[in-house]
Amino acid sequence: MDMKKIEKKWQEIWEKEGLAHFNDKNADKKYYCLEMFSYPSAAKLHLGHWYNYGPTDSFARYKKMKGFEVFQPMGFDAFGLPAENYAIKTGVHPKDSTEQNIANMEQTLREMGAMFDWNAEIKTCNEDYYKWTQWLFLKLYEKGLAYRKEAPVNWCPGCKTVLANEQVVDGKCERCGSTVVKKDLTQWFFKITEYAEELLQGLNNLDWPEKTKLMQKNWIGKSTGGEIEFTAESGDKFKVFTTRADTLFGVSYVVLAPEHPLVKKLTSKKQKKAVEDYIIETSKTNEIERLSTAREKTGVYIGHNAINPINGKSVPIYCADYVLYSYGTGAVMGVPSHDERDFVFAKKHGLPIVRVVKDVNCNTELPFCSDGIVMNSPGFDGMTSEEARKAIINQLVKEGKAEHKTNYRLRDWLISRQRYWGAPIPVIHCEHCGAVPVPYSDLPVKLPYDVEFKPDGKSPLAKHEGFMNTVCPKCGAPAKRDPDTLDTFVCSSWYYLRYPDAKNTKEPFNPEIINKMLPVDKYVGGAEHACMHLLYARFITKALRDMGYLKFDEPFKSLVHQGVILGPDGLRMSKSKGNIIAPDPYVEKYGSDTLRLYLMFGFSYTEGGPWSDDGIKAIIKFLDRIERLTMSIISAPICKNADIQKDEKELLFATNYAIKCVDRDMENFSFNTAVARLMELLNAFGKYDLKENKNYALFKECFAKFIQLLAPCAPHFSEEIWEMLGNKESVFLSAYPVCDEKALLLDEVEIAVQINSKMRTKLVVPTDIDETGIRKLIYADTKLAAEIGDRSIKKLIIVPKRLVNIII
């Protein structure tokens, strides 16, 4: 079959007939199938795109044949760092390169033959989209969910620019090699932490992979404990957060994060130099290094002490980078006897190690980090850790020195980017009025085209006079715009809400439409988004719900992650490894259906794996066999024989078994087994010899069902065969075959027989056999009877239709 020709033919027909177009008259049967949109990073689709979009499109087509009104949109997450980096390197404007990439990708996406509803296309870098991203910012601001605070960025002193973590390699700038330092800037945040508890609880009701839910759960990182107030000798008070208040009597020092404001204030003259040097060193390390339990625990005494509120003991205050200012209170109590890191730290700095919790198993080794019985803690000795935690905090609460507290590891979402290629933050800074939101009527705040994006110490927008200079919407005085742009995760945090109403010029979406179309029924994309994009989208959905725009709590009801296709060497594809497999030559040579079918058959969808050329051959052979069989059916003499004999029963069994399995496997994204069942059915067809005077009508009917089952997986090819079989209408407008359960009922089944759990033989037994019947058969079998001999059957384990285990 000329794949190129039929692809073109059917794509034109589908286009003309609007196969992919969502008809809102059928909205009650809607099925919103969404693939994560792509970043237009390259001119062509790579295998990863194919792997995400091809099989998922097959799933969408399957749903369509099952009678759903499928909505499967596609778009581009078009703002982002790579386009800007490319511009810095080559001088090609990000808008130009992005638009070119989008144009190319759109074309290859169309050639894939997926059922995308292009009427709903989104490009996040277009004004008609980012206008509403800015609207979203303003709404969150209005609701008190956007605020400004100081936060550190990676600063390259060489390029005089802010770097993404990705651009920092071993603490050095990837461009110029300078040592990257941390620098504080005032930046915008979204208060995602306000939803921490609901984001955690909501996970329970989602049809998501368990591992993804677990990852989000750990990311949110709920821990309950207390905040306990220590008083420095200077009189300054500071709080530490702890989940282990039961170990409070074991405190032998406290630690402030290097960024903690009290560090500067309390450091003694003698220690000043050491502490300052330490803070500079810390600014060069990243968080992963800081939190590593393998790394040496560094820190310096600040020359000042604090009082432990429970026993009035004076303990030294240290400044150490293993404490993060961003988590809890930025200060911790050091209990070397009952915490790994504290133990290592105390050993190194010669601090006392006092045991305050006994192990019930009498283990005397330290550190002892589990719960036990409290000791050396006057007033609390003998309590369990659990009891003591409550009692100690309760006592301090009475004295006004502590409070019960639940902490989350989750941090607020930093959304400011000191970059050009993003949606401008719609805020104006006025000398008199402070940060003033741009009025809704002035949106969008347009991203100017004529900017200098080469890094030279100022972000590109900050240098653009025409953009920066404006007037305060409140008082009318001259004012400056915010020079930063929004994190691209903001753009992707709400795009699924825009698709169903993508052309709306009056509002980001019509709530009535959205409440009908959402939540997304199936969301498919990479597992790497588990903790960020997927969490941000959930947060935005909840925030908009609380503002009254949405009537649902979760954006994505059901989620699937596709795996990763690796290079033939089993390694992640990359230019530097030279192991990239481009899909185009395969599409060119064998057709898009062949590539798609290979991707579905050759891998476990959620696992992925190394690419192999050999697998393609299997698919080519499979499609060839189907084509040959079609030819023989078309040219076969029509026999009038309508008998249902043994062969016909087998044919019906094979067909209906395939329907049942393929249906279930498609539903579960188990594409490889679905295709395997199709191959089995084709093998079964091969056994039914049409040359004899056989039941031609029945055979043709079964074959038609086979093509319908195949259609979602090989859409162009199946349409062509479907037409050859004499059908006038698209196979995708036909109803998915239904399994006839009666055809699957067998009189007999083969079961395994074990003696003392060892496989001994197999028996063919009536399907509905009972225990007495089985016993009879066992003794009737000479081999089994001989082995059992005169020993008696102690126990007979029967798994219906599967096996019998005879215990003697």
Added chain:
RNA sequence: GCCGAAGUGGUGAAAUUGGCAGACGCGCUGGACUCAAAAUCCAGUGGUAGCGAUACCGUGCGGGUUCAAGUCCCGCCUUCGGCACCA
């Protein structure tokens, strides 16, 4: 380092969730067709021993639970994903 996964023939992978390990393919071996090759079709194919029926071994490694473990529990090893400014 922390969090989360994965490890099954020569090879891509299945295994109805604790019940016959290796479905369906690729590859390989033998056969048919052919002047020949390709394509196609048929048969075989986890390992070891045996002419054979068959027996024993076998799901990264070491233990355990169970009538029964690829699947559950404990401890290792290896590989992969994420770690908040890549998206």
